[in-house]
Amino acid sequence: MGSRPALSQRARQMPSSPIRRLAPHAVEARRAGKTVYPLNIGQPDIPTPKEVLDRLRSFSERNVAYGPSQGLPEFLEALRDYYRRAGIPAAVEDIFVTTGGSEAIFFVLSAVGDPGDEAIVFEPFYTNYNGFAALAGVRLVPVTTRAEDGYHLPDRRAVEAKIGPRTRAILVCSPNNPTGTVYTDAEMEMLASIARDRGLFLVCDEVYREFAYDGRRQRSVLTLEGIEDRAVMVDSLSKRISVCGIRIGNIVCRNRDLMAAVLKFGQARLCPPTLGQYAACALGDVPPSYIEGVIREYQRRRDVVFEALSGAPGVLVRKPEGAFYLCARLPIDDAERFSIFLLRDFSAGGETVMLAPADGFYATPGLGKDEVRIAYVLEEKKLARAMEILGAALLAYPGRAVGALPAR
């Protein structure tokens, strides 16, 4: 009898999602009768636009068939029109529909890098980049951004210092998940200049495009000059119209070779989900007031969370500029332990909150141990209550760090 077969190294080394790995504790907490405010995951409570749900319910084909690997033609046109309205240059042939922004990231990493190649990321970064990089065998090389700087980018030298012979791309997310930072024109132009000078792809995850507050505007990678052949946008409808579960994202890129490679990857998985695309063809029917209302709502929610946290003793937080996340440094020894404490050992009147420990959003070992990501995806009243609970939990937590903030 042969030995029990072993799993691959990548299976063993693959990180668990810090957003989802505490889910069993939440299940337990709810089973024990606790109310859990989920601040760990970017699942908005905002309704999907009526136009999109109506389109879905009108599905009248006789079967749910495969579509083209690059996306349904009608949906590709709806996306092109959306980008035109957003002032972003994109022809139908520059667009490739993916199964969520997730697949877009994976395809792009696989197209620009081989196992052992590297991509520069700015930590803290969207933790699931780790998962796709591990699957693709591409090493993420972190440039650290700091809470004290509002998680804005360090200077050009600090970025270039991380570029080596195997660097293939710079991967950036703006508005940023998990920090809420919206990079300035100058920051985006600096990255474009580096990509131009050093022969790198510049990949920008823009799924939170509209979520920019206080009058800010996100700068799309596709509007940067001189990098038309190396600018790659990763996008998704999930947050924009509150349809996370349809799993529809897309890539936009004007480099024909990259798009041809992505098509080959896409043919292997046949096509992105037909139903989600079918419903999302109604994108152009959604009135501008929908997203304007959503943005106003999130800006208010941000204010609730920021006000509560910025007044809390020992908490370091900067006002987020976009998306619907923030990272906060808490006066605790270990965010994972604290997050489990919240679910397992703590309750305030039968209620508690679920956080995402931020260490999984860093690639540098040891960083983020005292940080959490908070997704402000609940309505204001619930968020205010969740912040009260968090404050009480910080006082009750046995692993509280006493005294000043630790030096960084």
Add this chain to the structure above:
Amino acid sequence: MGSRPALSQRARQMPSSPIRRLAPHAVEARRAGKTVYPLNIGQPDIPTPKEVLDRLRSFSERNVAYGPSQGLPEFLEALRDYYRRAGIPAAVEDIFVTTGGSEAIFFVLSAVGDPGDEAIVFEPFYTNYNGFAALAGVRLVPVTTRAEDGYHLPDRRAVEAKIGPRTRAILVCSPNNPTGTVYTDAEMEMLASIARDRGLFLVCDEVYREFAYDGRRQRSVLTLEGIEDRAVMVDSLSKRISVCGIRIGNIVCRNRDLMAAVLKFGQARLCPPTLGQYAACALGDVPPSYIEGVIREYQRRRDVVFEALSGAPGVLVRKPEGAFYLCARLPIDDAERFSIFLLRDFSAGGETVMLAPADGFYATPGLGKDEVRIAYVLEEKKLARAMEILGAALLAYPGRAVGALPAR
């Protein structure tokens, strides 16, 4: 200015799908006014069960939210009940829902192998395994099956001869795409015995489970004894209830470590499509008469295609036992050229057919050059007409091979 960034090796080496790569020629043919009978792709024309479409149209959530990474609980239960009815042992915790059978294959290959590791496959095999293997960096090592044997497996020695120090798994598909072969109990038990003795995973793609003709029954990998820790089933609803576009498949496996690895891969992409799962929760409401009718229909279609082909001069074909494909050796110099000829240069009364050249279903260079895969997914009358057209095209094709079948 840095040089234009190059794509990854895997992007350049990734094969184009032989099923989909001729699509531009079909678009041209249709633009020129030709009717094209699509026999290249396994897109059934069978209606989706009413119960499933009705469930979809009743979607009444306020938004389309993320579900759990492993699948919606209600859908997992529907799958467990389906397997119970099929006599296949599977608890809810043994099931992981994926974005189509495609993702199931990719996750399993990634979990059992690292770049440079190997999996044994039986060629001709479902061509998209190539795509996932290329993405995962896993090498597919082919064991050739022959048209003359009805594409049944060679003896144990021929399989074991291909096992090396980096072999991690045997990947098999039954009923088979592209050959239509249903492996016998003895064949499946031989593979189980090899997996047991040599410490390999045995992965079986069972998406055509019900599609077995002339009273045959598919033998599930999960019913084989002594390999409970290494039997992995890949499955999909696409063909079973004619919902290819919902992109819902699943893995079934009782190896907890493998399932934990798959969960980590799955967390990175958040969740499989919510809408498809929502609709497919109605699986248990679909009466048995639905699938019985579908099987009868396909058996008749098979007969139409087989009768036509087996009488054609110079064509070598064996009666398919299952699925809805067959491989046929044609008296031609090159199946790719012939397939393009059909779309670009040939018409019979304004009509032509689209085939999938079979070389892309082989890993051994040079094999399959004179073979095509035919998906009999159209109604009988259309199939009969398509076979007439194919016969006329074989006579008109300038690259016709004259005389006897080439030796193999």
